[in-house]
Amino acid sequence: MSERVPSFGEELERLEAIVRALEDEGVDLDDALKLFEEGVERLKSARTRLHEGELAVKKVLRNADGTLGTADLDD
Numbered sequence: 651m652s653e654r655v656p657s658f659g660e661e662l663e664r665l666e667a668i669v670r671a672l673e674d675e676g677v678d679l680d681d682a683l684k685l686f687e688e689g690v691e692r693l694k695s696a697r698t699r700l701h702e703g704e705l706a707v708k709k710v711l712r713n714a715d716g717t718l719g720t721a722d723l724d725d
Contacts (some may be wrong), residue, residue: 661696665689695700 656664672682683714 656694658699661692661699665692665696668692 668685671677671685672689677685
């Protein structure tokens with residue numbers, strides 16, 4: 651049975667929780683390392699999903715002549 655993939659929003663929420671936990675001066679070094687590793691993996695996943703979303707938006711906005719009908723997605 652496959653594990654449910656967290657949504658992009660859930661990934662961001664977990665990343666925020668990890669940052670808060672790492673900012674706690676009382677966090678044990680071993681726990682901090684585990685949290686850091688988890689954070690790196692979640693960040694990679696979120697970046698990949700964001701990139702895939704950008705590609706999907708560009709595909710939808712592609713004009714009939716093959717040019718993109720969009721400006722910078724950051725606007």
